[in-house]
Amino acid sequence: MSRRQLVPGVEVVAVPGRGLAVRTADGEFLAVRTADARGDALLARLAGAATAPGDEELGRVVRAFEEAGYLADGPRQPAWPAARRNIRLLGAPVITGPLAAHLTALGADPHTAPAATAPGTPPVETADLLDGDPAAVVWCADGPVPGGLWDAADRLPEHGVAWLRCHREGWQAYVEPLAAAPGDVTSADVRARRLAATPAHRELAAYWRGPRTSGAPVRLTVPAAALLAALLADDLSRWATGAPDEAGLPARRRLRSVDLRTLTVTEHPVLPVPDVAPMPGKDG
Template sequence: MPRNRLVPGVEVVTVPGRGLAVRTAEGEFLSVRTGAADESALLALLSGAGTNPTDEEPRRVVRAFEAAGYLAEEPARPPWPADRRDIRLLGDPALTRPLAAHLAALGAEPRAVPAVTAPEGAPVGMDELLDGDPAAVVWCLDGPVPDGLWEAADRLPAHGVAWLRCHREGWQAYVEPLAAAPGDVTSAHVRARRLAATPAHRELAAYWTGPRTTGAPVPLGLPAAALLAALLADDLNRWATGTPDAAGLPARRRLRQVDLRTLTVTEHPVLPVPAVAPTPKAAPPSGGSPTPKTDG
């Protein structure tokens, strides 16, 4: 039977001359009024090492910790479900290799596919993406996304396959939202939102289309690749096990930008782009047929 103990991120510290204080998951310090409770016994209770108290004072403090959400049963790590273990990895080995290692350690069964690693390659068709009936497809590019490359992959959620991707543009890398159901954010939605959010939309569109003149290539170092792989693996693990997001934006509505020079991660909310309804045709005037236009 799991015992009650402090939830991850919450810690209790003894402050000289002031008693106990709790450090919350948000990094704030709060004083603990222990009353007549024995502090050593109380610390044992909060760590899950003590037995149920019989005195009222320690029970009062424990109830206060429970009410604040600082105390819970020790959670068991949810296993990776068998029907979601098959993860297909496409893209650059510099990113797919560390991602495969993370996923295997979490209980998934990643399959790297080296045949479609080149960004300039022809777009991959749906039959190739669905080959082997994967639970999810992840595509990692060490460069910008060529026009049309992910067009077929954007339809994976409609086939019951989760869709996750990342790419690099110079010193900036982008981890796009995981799409797991029809109506989730696709790569086309992200491109449309990014174009709408910048006054340099013509320049950004030209950058994506190419060609681009570059000097020395931006190196994708091991720490940067490991960070990107860890972010992708965490998103996949939360999707597979149903683990809720602890903080920040929901994974399926979040675009993350990673500065590869400082490894700083910035989150941006992103929503699907609604389908545009066709422009209705004008009805002819009542009681007659439309009059054709004439020049002059």
């Protein structure tokens, strides 16, 4: 039977002249009041080693660590459930390629397919996306998303299929929250919230609708594509294994923007648009 030890990211350090301190998973330092407990015995116990029974003061300090959530039964990587292994990846190969590699390493079974986005192509239907019985569908667009492109995919959660997506607008990329159940944030919700949040809503709507005139195209660098793939893979892994949210905004209520020049990630809260609220028109 494994002994409880410090959780990953939590460490204890001996501070000269001040005793022990805990560095939390968030990077904060907290003083440890050990009273009569021996410091070396406490450090050994926190590392998972057996200690002599009957030391009440040591037991008190260890219980305090447990109550604070700093001890666990040992590092365990939750297995990817078989029922959620089938992941369908659509869109830009520059992102879906590294994403597939991440998912395979995590225990999923990703399948990549091109996305029909050319002008004149029949719109994608929900039934098309459900073909092959995927547990989740991920769509990565290396450019702005035309209105209506993701409408069918927004209905995937109604069929018990998780829906995750990202797209690029110039040097900014957006990783939208994973939607896994009715009532989660869809791409239509994100578009409506973004239009409502900017005074340039008419310009943004026109940008999405196109056409757009540009010079040399923005090309995703290998590090930028790897970052987007890593963010998507982490979201999928947490959904599949039921891992809890870490510090910050809840994963299903979080829009992340990525500056592709500096690889800076910024989180924004986003909520579903209530059914009673009218959705903004395409022209804002």
